Structures are given as structure tokens and as C-alpha cells.
Amino acid sequence: MAIFSVYVVNKAGGLIYQLDSYAPRAEAEKTFSYPLDLLLKLHDERVLVAFGQRDGIRVGHAVLAINGMDVNGRYTADGKEVLEYLGNPANYPVSIRFGRPRLTSNEKLMLASMFHTLTGIKFVVLADPRQAGIDSLLRKIYEIYSDFALKNPFYSLEMPIRCELFDQNLKLALEVAEKAGTFGPGS
Amino acid sequence: MSRPAHRRPAYHKIGYGIGTRLVEDFLARSCVGRCHSYSEITDIIAQVAFKMYLGITPSVTCNNSSRNEFSLILDKNPLVEFVEELPAGRSSLCYCNLLCGIIRGALEMVHLAADVTFLQDRLKGDSVTEIGITFLKKREEKKYRRKK
Numbered sequence: 001m002a003i004f005s006v007y008v009v010n011k012a013g014g015l016i017y018q019l020d021s022y023a024p025r026a027e028a029e030k031t032f033s034y035p036l037d038l039l040l041k042l043h044d045e046r047v048l049v050a051f052g053q054r055d056g057i058r059v060g061h062a063v064l065a066i067n068g069m070d071v072n073g074r075y076t077a078d079g080k081e082v083l084e085y086l087g088n089p090a091n092y093p094v095s096i097r098f099g100r101p102r103l104t105s106n107e108k109l110m111l112a113s114m115f116h117t118l119t120g121i122k123f124v125v126l127a128d129p130r131q132a133g134i135d136s137l138l139r140k141i142y143e144i145y146s147d148f149a150l151k152n153p154f155y156s157l158e159m160p161i162r163c164e165l166f167d168q169n170l171k172l173a174l175e176v177a178e179k180a181g182t183f184g185p186g187s
Numbered sequence: 188m189s190r191p192a193h194r195r196p197a198y199h200k201i202g203y204g205i206g207t208r209l210v211e212d213f214l215a216r217s218c219v220g221r222c223h224s225y226s227e228i229t230d231i232i233a234q235v236a237f238k239m240y241l242g243i244t245p246s247v248t249c250n251n252s253s254r255n256e257f258s259l260i261l262d263k264n265p266l267v268e269f270v271e272e273l274p275a276g277r278s279s280l281c282y283c284n285l286l287c288g289i290i291r292g293a294l295e296m297v298h299l300a301a302d303v304t305f306l307q308d309r310l311k312g313d314s315v316t317e318i319g320i321t322f323l324k325k326r327e328e329k330k331y332r333r334k335k
Contacts, residue, residue: 118214119211143216146212150211
């Protein structure tokens with residue numbers, strides 16, 4: 001999904017709220033027989049789908065597991081190279097799980113946006129640069145903060161935010177923003 | 188029966204608590220940017236904030252030639268719309284101090300120290316209700332903007 005994390009920082013610089021990669025990654029597990037109708041290539045130490053699309057598996061998805069065993073980069077759990085393994089017809093039929101690759105801090109595709117209010121509270125959103133509408137999302141988060149965190153009588157200012165309504169509404173707002181915003185290839 | 192004189196500071200305190208939180212709600216909904224002068228701030232309090240939360244627009248006057256004392260004149264105070272007169276024995280009660288506390292709390296959250304008091308009160312026989320705002324020396328701005 002295009003929005004990776006949301007952080008809220010108070011006046012003193014302490015983190016009072018964080019929400020990371022909240023959305024479940026779309027994953028698809030399918031059984032394949034030889035020959036594989038998807039073209040795979042090695043990229044950045046991961047095996048990605050370069051061409052071919054079926055049943056929820058898209059270009060850019062990574063091989064996450066083979067026959068139920070998690071894949072470690074370009075090698076399977078027992079040390080065999082994934083591309084070699086999948087090139088050998090003797091190993092078929094094989095069940096492969098595809099999904100969006102897990103995010104690492106090496107991703108060059110992240111954009112951080114910050115909204116600094118006049119009172120010193122800072123809202124930080126980490127998102128895909130292709131995601132549009134981050135400005136309005138930040139304002140919406142500010143409104144949600146003022147509605148559900150501030151109006152909660154049990155919440156003290158500058159303290160970590162532990163308000164359920166704030167969580168719920170924030171996730172709702174993120175979902176709406178993602179549906180409305182991304183213009184790049186979707187997940 | 189408790190002494191009304193002691194109650195007065197409590198309204199201000201309640202208002203202060205409200206004000207510190209209300210200001211974020213106000214900023215989130217009204218999209219006002221940074222103000223550049225005290226008179227601009229007072230104008231915004233009167234025309235945008237009061238209108239948003241109480242539905243009235245007080246008029247602003249400037250009392251002091253050094254431009255840091257202002258008054259908000261309310262000809263209609265929604266908080267006392269249904270009050271005919273203060274109960275006997277409680278004539279020093281000034282529960283609109285709530286409003287003063289709110290304004291002070293809100294200003295403090297945006298790093299502006301101010302003294303806010305009630306100058307005139309219609310309930311006590313004055314012709315209008317007047318809230319006085321005196322801006323004190325601005326607190327040290329955080330230095331993150333300094334160019335070096």
C-alpha cells in the first residue's frame with residue numbers, strides 16, 4: 001500500500017504516536033506447473049515478477065515463499081537459488097506465494113511529509129512519492145487529532161496517544177486517502 | 188455555602204484547560220496562517236474564533252497606543268442569554284471568566300503570553316460586556332529558524 005507510516009511528535013520532540021505499514025500486504029499463493037507463465041527476474045537481491053499478470057499477481061510482486069517455505073532473498077530456505085529451482089521442470093508442480101516485497105529502509109521510493117502546526121505538534125507521514133493528496137491527508141490527521149485525542153478528557157497533552165477512536169478514525173482516513181490518491185501501479 | 192470570590196479563579200482555570208485544546212481544533216478547522224501582529228491576532232479571535240464557536244462577532248478596539256492592549260466588545264453574550272440577574276449574595280460571581288481563560292490558554296499554546304480579563308460586564312450593570320486582552324512580552328521563539 002502506498003502509505004507506510006504515520007508519526008505524531010509533540011512540542012518537546014517526543015514521539016507520541018506511531019502507526020506503521022498498517023495495511024496487510026496483498027499476497028497470493030498459487031500452484032504452478034511447468035512452464036511458468038510469469039517472467040521472473042532478480043532485482044536487488046529479490047526475485048520479482050518482471051512480466052505477466054494473473055489472479056492478483058502483478059508486476060513488481062516478489063516471491064515470498066515456495067511450497068510453504070519462506071524464501072530468503074534469492075535463495076530458498078534450504079539454500080537453493082530460486083530462479084534455478086523454478087527453471088527445473090522436475091520441481092513442478094510447485095506452489096509459490098507472491099506479494100508486495102517487504103519494505104526496507106533501502107527503498108529509494110519513500111517520501112516523508114511533515115505538517116508542523118502553530119502549536120508545535122508535528123505530523124509525519126511516510127508514503128510512496130506517487131501517492132497524491134498527502135497535504136490534505138495531513139490536515140485531515142490534524143483534524144482527527146483535535147477531534148479524538150484532544151476532546152478525550154482522559155488524554156493529557158504532550159503524552160502518548162492511547163485513544164481507540166483516534167486509531168480507528170486515523171486508519172479510516174488512511175484507507176480513504178489511498179483509494180483516492182495513488183496514480184502509480186497499484187498493489 | 189462556598190465563597191464566590193474563590194470560585195472566580197476556578198472558571199479561569201477551567202477555561203484555560205479548554206483553551207489549550209480548543210486552539211488545535213480551531214487551527215485545524217479554520218486554516219488561518221501565522222499572524223504578524225497583535226491586532227491581526229485579536230481580529231482573528233473576534234471574527235473567526237468567536238464566530239465559529241459562539242456564533243457572535245465581537246468588535247475590536249485598541250486601547251493602548253503601544254499596540255499591545257485590545258478589547259473585545261460583545262453586545263451579545265451567549266453564555267448569559269438566559270440569565271436575568273445574578274443571584275443575591277453572589278454578585279461578585281463572574282463565570283464568563285471562562286471565556287477569558289479560554290483565550291489565555293489558546294494564546295499560550297501558540298507561544299503568546301497574554302493577560303485576559305473582564306473589563307465590563309452587562310450582568311453587573313455596565314452597558315456592554317468587554318473583555319480586555321493585554322499581550323505580554325512574546326516568549327522566546329524557538330531558534331530552529333535561525334540562519335547561520
